[in-house]
Amino acid sequence: MAISSFKAKSTAAVGDQITRLVAQAGQIILGQDENLKLALTCLVAGGHLLLEDLPGVGKTTLAHTLARLSGLEFQRLQFTSDLLPADIVGTSIYHRERHAFELHQGPVFTQVLLADEVNRATPRAQSALLEAMEEQQVSIEGKTHPLPRPFFVIATQNPRDQIGTYPLPESQLDRFLMRLSLGYPAPSAERELLRGQDRRSLLATLDPVLDAATLCQLQAQVDTVHVAEPLLDYVQALLKYSRHDVEFVQGLSPRAGMGLLRAARAWALVNGRGHVVPEDVQRVLPKVVTHRLQALDLAVPVSRLVTRLLEAVAIP
Amino acid sequence: MTARLTPTTLLWCLVTLTLALLPHAGRFSIGLLAVFALLVTWRWLGAISRVPLPTRDHLVLWIFKQVLALAAFLVIYIHYRGQIGRDAGLALLTALLGLKVLELESERDVYVLSFLAYFLVVTNFFYSQSVPTALYMLAVVVAITASLVRFNSALETFSHFACLRLAGTMVAQATPLMIAAFLLFPRLPGPLWGLPQDAFSGVTGLSDTMTIGEITRLGASDEIAFRAQFDGIPPRAADLYWRGPVLWDTDGRTWRAGASGHGPATPIIKLGPVYAYTVLLEPHGERWLLGLDAVTNVGDTARAHADLSLVARNPVKKRLRYRLESAPVYAARALSATERAAALTLPYARHPKALALARQWRVANPAPAALVARALDYYREQGFVYTLLPPALPRDSVDQFLFETHAGFCEHYAASFVVLMRAAGVPARVVTGYQGGEFNDVSDYLVIRQRDAHAWAEVYLPERGWVRVDPTAVVAPSRLSLGIDSLRTARTPLAILDRNSTAVAAWRQMTALWDAANFQWAQWVLGYSAQRQFALFTSLGFDAIDIASLMFALTGALAILVGALALVMFRAREVRDPLVLAYARFCGKLARVGLTRAPHEGPVAYAERVAATRADLSVEVTRISQLYTALRYAELPLNRALLERLIRKFKTTRRSGG
Structure with a gap:
């Protein structure tokens, strides 16, 4: 069917x-x-x-x-x-x-x-x-x-x-x-x-x-979702901010960056779009990065820092 | 490196140098200019043809160059009689610049010459600090900078226009720095260096001596003597007697100020309203100042003499700005014994006819007031005429004027009247100064020109003190009510036109505008002195400003400005995509109605937020944001122009009809 x-x-x-x-x-x-x-x-x-x-x-x-x-x-x-x-x-x-x-x-x-x-x-x-x-x-x-x-x-x-x-x-x-x-x-x-x-x-x-074959096709299709240069700029700006923000123990790894972009692509696809917009990145980012980051101050929830990260980085 | 000096770059250097020198052309002897022009031409021919240049390869020419340099020193030394002043220094600089042009070969030479050209620009301000000079020099600075741009552009790929444009941009970018440096650089109370002796050689103006016939020269001059700006409404025209030097002593032909009136000032009695005003005096090289008769408060720049004349501490060698208060209606009763004696002294054995006449009047009516009236009647009855071109008075000038020619102007009337009064036993003195002034309604101030120079008399009446008597007014009342223009014959081309025609009115309006610009320039740029700098900082809430804190402020301001400029340029480079600019315009339009896009807000989320608050805009906003997203993030080959058109047409004021 x-x-x-x-x-x-x-x-x-x-x-x-x-x-x-x-x-x-x-x-x-x-x-x-x-x-x-x-x-x-x-x-x-x-x-x-x-x-x-x-x-x-x-x-x-x-x-x-x-x-x-x-x-x-x-x-x-x-x-x-x-x-x-x-x-x-x-x-x-x-x-x-x-x-x-x-x-x-x-x-x-x-x-x-x-x-x-x-x-x-x-x-x-x-x-x-x-x-x-x-x-x-x-x-x-x-x-x-x-x-x-x-x-x-x-x-x-x-x-x-x-x-x-x-x-x-x-x-x-x-x-x-x-x-x-x-x-x-x-x-x-x-x-x-x-x-x-x-x-x-x-x-x-x-x-x-779905079936297994269709899912594999979908997974392959994620790679075809278009990522424009300005969006890469945005992702890099986010990564850079996490690395420079003193409130994190350490910044996001390149693997985290790749994961973020892949998740954003998949989110765009799941929403029926052939290209990634900044909102896609913003939507998936808390789910992708929160478990990879540690707050320097243990009293501050990482999720709050992540929200702040999103608000601090302007979309280029 | 030397290969970089191509003929085009050389031409740039030579032309800009010549441009910088051009305003000096009238200030040198023709010989010097000819030598300079020859040297420049020689260098130019050397670049475009096989004419040999005086390098070491051509020993004869090289020796000739050295001789030329020595000769230049000698000729200039002799010409200026060993006086090392402004003119001689500049002449030497010009001659050596011409010789330097001959050597123009290496990269270093180009820089040296360019910087000398910049210096040459500065030297122009020794002579003129007017607005046109400043504008011309600004243009020359751009040209010199463009020449450097040309020289430094790789392989000289820049077009001439591109060089000028880049230089113009650079100069424009430097403007905030210039303004900061101008405002903040510590001003010394005096001039930074003394202007050389010859700086005021050609300045015209009143002097503190008066020889009959002298004011004629001033009468023809349109040069501005000073400007006065009243705090409120200025006094009426007939009260505008601007007091200058008071002349006490005469040898029968020349009147001098002498020292009789230089005693300490005594207060005068104000009998009418007091006017406060600011005077902006053009430099005249003397110490005396002008004030509306009679000054009641001299401020801190001027000092008053017993005869109510004003002097500055130092000769006025640059534009001087000072504040005064005056009461046009006043009584000055002080008269010391010295003054009385001086005010009655006549030269020995001069003006016999005038003396005889005065004695005759005195016998008939000894009252001083009646004597004044009698003398004025004499001018009225004997057919005296006012003219700026009086006949010559080679013998006893007063007697000839009073009894033969009956024609003269203010000087003649004032001098003869004082002689008559002194002969009749009434203390009298000559006052010189200016009368009237032209009101500039663009900036609300009075312009007093050299042609407004005037001389009148003052007599001492026992019951009233010193009283101003202007015999000229008796003969030519319009001289005072209409100004001297009404009496001048057709000298300017416009004078043949109807005085009230539109052309004349437009011309007057234009001159008023031009003078207002000059006034503001003098007031705010040239007149920006240590006191004004201090006042500026006080008004900004800083006090106790010293040089150290000024330097600190200057450094800080320069750092901030350079940083801001760098930031702007950095930003400008980033945001150059027309798509992003168009979208920023779109966001700007929405921001004006309170829907500001946060920097981290994506276009889709923003459009949704806008649509939620402004349903009337939702269709358009959604369309624009979809198109923008598709162009920017999907990079689809869509019509960018369409988006720009949509954004241009987008209006936030529109409301849905239903």
Whole structure:
């Protein structure tokens, strides 16, 4: 049905499809259209998503819904302190009848991986996941195995719960393109939530709007979104400001800059535009940079500094 | 490096140097000018043809050049009789500049010559500081700068016009610095260096001696003597007696001020309104000052004598600005014994006829007031005429005038009247000065020219003190009510026209405007003295200004100005895209109705905000912002002109009809 129409790759059509996808997902995750769209943007940009929120606000449902609607395989992995790398990537097991080792694929061999409470695992386990995220492949006993495409990790962590956890170091936070917080639902959305049936069971009634191949095409199409020189000037001005502003411990890395531009391109595409405007950059910037920056003064929330950053840099 | 001096660049140097020298042409002897012109031509021929130049390669010519230099020194020394002054110095500079032109070869020579040309510009101000001089010199500065631009432009790719334009821009950019330096550079109370002795050789004006026939020269002169600006309404024309030197002593032909009236001033009694005013006196090289008769408050520049004349501390060698207060109706009763004696002294054995006549009157009516009336009646009855071209008086001038020619002007009347009074036993003295003035209604001040020079008499009446008697007024009342113009014969081409014709009116209006410009120039530019600088800073709220703080302010101001200029130029380079400029105009239009775009606000977000507050503009604003975004961020090959047209037509005042 709708899948075939994606092949007519006009950006406006992409915008329509995304709108439809968000509308569908909005039936499951109430009152989170903007975050849904951002999560989709992250998916289209080919980046990974970090959800930082309290338990029970719908992180898992969001991941499920995205996977379902995109027509992707879904795996969930609960991180615990005794989780081993092999539990993530899999292991080789000797097959007696065939006298050969056979790869037992771990949960990472999927298209959408929900890594729940990623900060509960030891750094060893974390780094196994992060390697997979970065390289799009895993090494098991000296052999590399490519991961399926697309490969999209949604990691969650609980910011309040700090006892017995291993917070992700900045270098690893950098691997996530975006960080989102869902927050509590709005009263009207919550009302509907309370009144309606279970969201997970509703999920089964949805038909996928995309498929893996279409998503890969979309990801390729992100590169064709036009970025004009003045916009590059703007992005550079933002990066430069973050590096010169004394309120940050350190400025944004070039990787952060590339991620910002890619996210802005994907956001433009998701909105059905073939070019990036400064507003795209402004929209995605807080999601892309907040987890990569640290305030010198711990009492000041980074999000406030990021808002100030956006207000301080003039659009050239 | 030497290869850079192409004939074109050389021509630039020579022309600009000549331009800088041009105003001096009338101030030198023809010989010097001829030598300079020859040297310049020689250098020019050397560049465009095979005429040899006096380099070391041509020993004979080289020696000739050295001889020429020595000769120039000698000739100038002899010509100016060893007086090292302004004129001699300039003549020497000109001669050496001509010789330097011959040597013009290396890069360094070009710079030396250019800077000497700049200096030559400055020297012009030793002679004239008028507005036309300043304008001409500004143009020459641009030309010299353009010559340097030409010389420095890589491979001389700049066109002549481009050189001039760049130089003009540079000079314009330097203007704020010039103004700051002008306002803030510490002014010394006196001149920075004394002007040489010969600076006032040709200045005309009243002097403190009067020989019959002298004011005639002034009578023909349109030169400005001084200007006066009253705080309120000026007094009526007939009261405008500007008092200059008072003359007490005479040898029968020449009147001199002498020392009789130089005692300490005694206060006068004001009998009418007091006028406060500012005088801007042209330099005349003497010490005396002018004030409306009689000055009641001399301010701090002038000092008053017992005879009510004013003097400055030093000879007036540059334009002098001072404030006075005067009461045209007054009584001056003081008369010391010395003064009485001086006011009755007549030269021995002169004017026998006049003396006889006066004695005759005195016998008939000894009352001083009656004697004054009798003398004035004499002028009236005997058919005296007022003329600026009186017959010569080779013998006893007073007797000849009183009894033979009966024709003369103010000097004749004043001098003869004082002689008659003294002979009749009434103390009397001659007062010189100016009478009247032309009101400039562009800037509300009076212009008093040399032709307004006047002389009148004062007699001492026991009951009233010193009383002004103007015998000229008896003979030619219009001299006072209409000014001297009414009595002058056709001298100017305009005088043959009807006095009230539009051409004359327009001409008068133009001269008034021109003089007003000159007045403001003199007032604010040339007259910007240490006191005015001090006053400026006091009015700005600074006090206790000394040279150190001025230098500090100057340095600060220059730094700020240079910084601001650099910033502006830097900015200007950044924002040159016409698209961005057009969009900035669009934002500016909206900003005027309170919808200012924040610097960080994107065009789409801005358009949405504007559309939300001004629904009537939403269609246009959305269209413009979409087009702008498409052009700037999508870089689509769309019509830029369309956007510019839309923005030009865009009006924020429009309201939707329904």
